[in-house]
Amino acid sequence: MAHVAPMDYQHLLEQIAADVAPLIGSGTPAEYIPALAGVDPRRFGMAIADLDGNVFGTGDWRVPFSTQSITKVFALALALAEGGDTLWERVGREPSGNPFNSLVQLEYENGIPRNPFINAGALVVTDRLQTLTGDASSELLDFLRQESGNPDIGFDAEVAASEQEHGDRNAAVAHFMASYGNIDNPVPMLLDHYFWQCSIEMSCADLALAGRFLARHGLRADGSRLLTRSEAKQINAVMMTCGTYDAAGEFAYRVGLPGKSGVGGGIIAVVPGRCTLAVWSPGLDAQGNSVAGAAALDRFTTRTGLSVF
Amino acid sequence: MAHVAPMDYQHLLEQIAADVAPLIGSGTPAEYIPALAGVDPRRFGMAIADLDGNVFGTGDWRVPFSTQSITKVFALALALAEGGDTLWERVGREPSGNPFNSLVQLEYENGIPRNPFINAGALVVTDRLQTLTGDASSELLDFLRQESGNPDIGFDAEVAASEQEHGDRNAAVAHFMASYGNIDNPVPMLLDHYFWQCSIEMSCADLALAGRFLARHGLRADGSRLLTRSEAKQINAVMMTCGTYDAAGEFAYRVGLPGKSGVGGGIIAVVPGRCTLAVWSPGLDAQGNSVAGAAALDRFTTRTGLSVF
Amino acid sequence: MAHVAPMDYQHLLEQIAADVAPLIGSGTPAEYIPALAGVDPRRFGMAIADLDGNVFGTGDWRVPFSTQSITKVFALALALAEGGDTLWERVGREPSGNPFNSLVQLEYENGIPRNPFINAGALVVTDRLQTLTGDASSELLDFLRQESGNPDIGFDAEVAASEQEHGDRNAAVAHFMASYGNIDNPVPMLLDHYFWQCSIEMSCADLALAGRFLARHGLRADGSRLLTRSEAKQINAVMMTCGTYDAAGEFAYRVGLPGKSGVGGGIIAVVPGRCTLAVWSPGLDAQGNSVAGAAALDRFTTRTGLSVF
C-alpha cells in the first residue's frame, strides 16, 4: 500500500533538513520554567517511522528532549483504551478558540474543557487515567517504553519539580474543575501525575515509533489492538482540530496532517495508514509551536503531497 | 486514480439513504426566519459528483433548497481567486470556539474575525468580493451557475427580505467591524449583498457539481484554474477546522472530511482528489447542522473508508 | 437648612480653582471625533447652583462646551418622569465593570444593558423617550433650556455629524440590542436622536442650574414636581455607582458624591438637599473623566466635608 519506499524516507528527511536549515534557531525556547529555557535553540531533529517499525531520521533525531504536551496524545489513547467512551462526558472535542490556558471558556461551559489537548482537558484525562490505573504517570511511561522499544525513556525530575513550582495556573484550573465536580482524585495528587507526565523525555525516534498506533488504525507495536479503528481515527481528528494550541487552523492550513505539539519544541504528526513523524527544534512561535518543526512538516507534505487535503 | 467506479456511487447512495431513513425528520428546521421554518422536515437528498462531472443522487437530490451558509465557501474561493492572499490580513483561519454569532471574540481580537465561515468572517469576505467585483452577489450567482451547469439557480427574494428583516445581529457585527476599520463598503450595501448571497437556492446536484474545484485541486468545471493547488488545499483545511459552526471538532471526529453546513439543512463535503458530496435534510441539531445530513456523511466515510483520517 | 451661606460658595470656588490650577491642561482631550479634539485643553470652569437658583462660578463657567454623556442623566430623568418605572425592565442599575462600550456583558445578559449611563443603556433610554414623546432630542433640549433659564442652549451640528460619521460602534450596540427585541424605534432614527443629544452645548452655569432637581428631591426650577422624592434619590444612587464609566468606584472613593461625566470634559455632581455642581476642563484621564474636573470635586468635598460618606 505504501507509495513511498523506505529508502525514500531517508533521502526525504535530508532534503527537508536542508530546506529548513535557515529557520533553525528562529523563535524562542519556552521560558516559563528554567529547565526548558536552558536548551540549545539550534537543535533540530526529525524522524519518520513506517507501519512496520522501520525508523529513519536526521539531525538530533536520537537526542531526548522534553515532550511536554505531546504526552497528552498518549494519555488520551490510554484513557480511551482502558476506560472507553465515557471519557467524552467529561471533556469535549471542539477547538478552544482561546489561548491554551484560558479559564474563561471553562467557566462558560461549567467546568467541561473544550478538548483533551488544552491543559484543562489533559488534566481531566490524567484524572481519568489515574482512577482507571491507580498510577497514571507510571502507566504512561511503561506504554511509551513498550511502543518505542526504548526502556531508557524516563521522567526528568528537575523539569517536574520546576513545573510544580510554577504550577499555580494548572492548580487553579484543576481546583476550578473540581469545583464543578469534574475531578475525581485529590488535586495535589492529580497535579503530581500531570507534571511527571509533562516531564517525560523522548527523542524523535522514540516518539515516531511510539505513535505508530495512530497510523496503524489502533494497532500497537506488538500487533495487539490498543484502540478500535474508529477510536484511532477519532484521535487523529481531535489532533487535527485541536492539536496545536490556538494555531490548529493554521497548522491544518499549512501542514494538513493531524499533529500535536509541545512547548519543548517537539511535534508529532500522523499520515494515517502510512507513517508517523516526529520533529524537534526548541525555538517556538507566538502560539507555542516549534518554528523549524512546523516548517519541516510543511515541507514534508509539500514534497510528498501527503497532506490529507 | 478513482478506486470506486462511477456505478458504485449510485449503489452507495441508496445504501446510505436506507441507513439514515430512521433519522429523517429528526431535529428542528431553522426557525429564525419564517421562510425557512416552513420547509417540510421530511425532505432528504444526497448527491455525489466525481472529478469528471458525473453526478449521482438519491431522494430529493434535484430539489432546490436554501443554501444559506454553504455559499460562504464559494464566496471565499472567489475572493481568493480575484484578490489573493491579502484577504487573510482581515480574517483569521482559526476555529472560533464560540457560538457562530458571538461578538465576544471579535471584540477581544480587535474586529478581526476568527475565520471566514462565522458570520463576521463571511461579511468580511463579501465586503472584499464587493470591492473586487463591484457586485458580490451577482458574481457569486454567475459562478455557481457556471460550475453547476444550471442556469436556473437563483436568489429567493422572500428569504433575502426575511433575512434583512431579522438582520439586526448581522448589522451589529458589520458595524462593529466597521468601527475597527475592517469593512470597506457602506454597511447597508454590504448587508444587502450578504443577505442575497445567503438566499441562493440550489439542489444537492447543483452543489456537488459546483464544489468540484475543491476536489480537483482548484480546477474549474471547464478545466481552467480557479485556485492554486495550495489555495484549494487551504480552503479544505479551513472547512475541516471551521466549517460546521461550533461542531467542527465533532464533525471531523465523526465524518473526517472537510465540510460546510448551512441552516437550510444542507452540507457540502469534499474527498480531495476524488469527489464532492452534497446532502440536504432540514432538521437541525443544537449546533445548527442537519441531523440526517451529518449522519449520511458519517455513513459515507464508514462505508467507504474515505475519511481523511 | 443650608450650613454654607451663598457667599461662601464664591470664595470656595476661588479656593478650589487655585488648588487645581497646576492640573489644568493635564490629561488628553477626547480625540475620537475631530470636533472635540480641537478644544483648548487649558479651559477650566466650575459652577455651583444652590436650591434657590443662585448660581456661583469661577473661570470659564459661562462658556458652552460639549456636554456629551452628561445629557444621559437628563434623558433618564425625562424618561422616568414621562414613562415611569417600566423603563427598568429594559435597563439595569448595576455598574458594568467593563470599559464603557463593551458588548461582552450585553451579550451575556441578553441585550439588557447594565445601567442607563453606559452607551447601550443610554440608547435604550433615548429609545424609550422617543416612543414616549415622538421627538426625544428636542424634548430634552427644551427641558434643559427651561431648567437652566437659558434659551440659547443648542445642538452643535458639527459634533452631531461627526458622532454619526464615527458612530459604527454605537450602531453595532443599537442593532445588537434590537436583535434581542430591546429597541422599539428604527435604529437609524434612534441613532440620530442619540447623536443630537450628545451634541448639546451648555456651560457649567447651565448644567448646575439644570441639574437642581436632583438636589431638590425631584422639584423642577418652577417648583413643579418632575420626579418623586424616591425617583430623584434613585437617580443619584445610579450616578454614584455608574456615573463615571469604569471609574465609579474611584470617583466614589475620592469625591464621595453622585456624579456624571462626559468626554467633553464636563462633570455634574450633586449634594442632595443642598446644591448642584458642574465643572469643566477638557483634559481626560485614561477612564475618560476630566483630570482637573475630578480634582476640583475632590477639593470641594475635602474642603467642605460634604461627601456623602
Added chain:
Amino acid sequence: MAHVAPMDYQHLLEQIAADVAPLIGSGTPAEYIPALAGVDPRRFGMAIADLDGNVFGTGDWRVPFSTQSITKVFALALALAEGGDTLWERVGREPSGNPFNSLVQLEYENGIPRNPFINAGALVVTDRLQTLTGDASSELLDFLRQESGNPDIGFDAEVAASEQEHGDRNAAVAHFMASYGNIDNPVPMLLDHYFWQCSIEMSCADLALAGRFLARHGLRADGSRLLTRSEAKQINAVMMTCGTYDAAGEFAYRVGLPGKSGVGGGIIAVVPGRCTLAVWSPGLDAQGNSVAGAAALDRFTTRTGLSVF
C-alpha cells in the same frame, strides 16, 4: 450632632421589624455548605449602635450567626491600618459587574481583583494581613472582640471545615492570582486563614458595635485612631459601590447606605457620622443578599430619611 435621640432607635427598630415581618422566611438560606443550610430561615434580628456605643436591638439581635463575607470589611480595615495604601496596588476599587466568584475579569485584568469585597480581592486582603501580622485570622478575631466588647466571639470550626471541603473555587482563585504573582503566602495557608475568617460567628449587636469606627470616621471603640478620616470615608465608598455582590447598584438605589452583606444572611450598614446598623435573616435573594435584611435597611432609610442620597 445626632438628630435622632437614643430612645427613638428602639422604637424605630420595632416599627421596622413589624414592617418586614411578612418577608421573614422569604428567600433561601445559602446551601453551598451544610453548616449554613441548616439554619432556621425564620430568624430575624436587627441592631443599631450609636457613636457613643449605645446599642439597640430587636428580634434575634443577640443571637450569633455566621458572618461570612461581612468580615471582609474588618479585614480590609485592619490591612489598611497596619500596612497603608500600598494594598491598593494589589486590589482595585471598582465594582466587578459579574457574579461574585467570576474568574473572567481576573484573567482580563492580570490577576488584580476589581475590589476587596469579591472573593478574589478578599483573598488578597487576607494575604496582605497575614504578611503584616503573621496570623491574619487571630488578629481579626481579636479586633472584633475588642471593638464589640464581647470576648466570646469565636470561630465556628464546623463552618471553617465545611468551607475548606467545598473550597475548590476559592483555591482556584488563589492559585490563579498566585500565577500572576499577586499572592505572597503559600496558598494552602492563605486559604486556611480565609476560611477561618469567614467562619466567625457574631450577633447583630456585636457587628453594629464592631463597625462603629466606620461611622466614627476611623476612631475605635477606645477612642484611639484605627484609620484616618479619609481612609474611613474610602471604605464606606467601596462598601457603597461593591459591598453587596452583583447587587450594589440595586442596594444603593433602594437603601442608599454603604453596606456589606454575607451569605449567612447578615448585612452591616453605615450612616456616616451617626450610627452603624446590623441586620440578620438567613433567606437570601438570587444575588446572595438577605431578603428581609435588605428590606429592613430600606425601611430604615425610608422612615428616617437618612439615605446618603
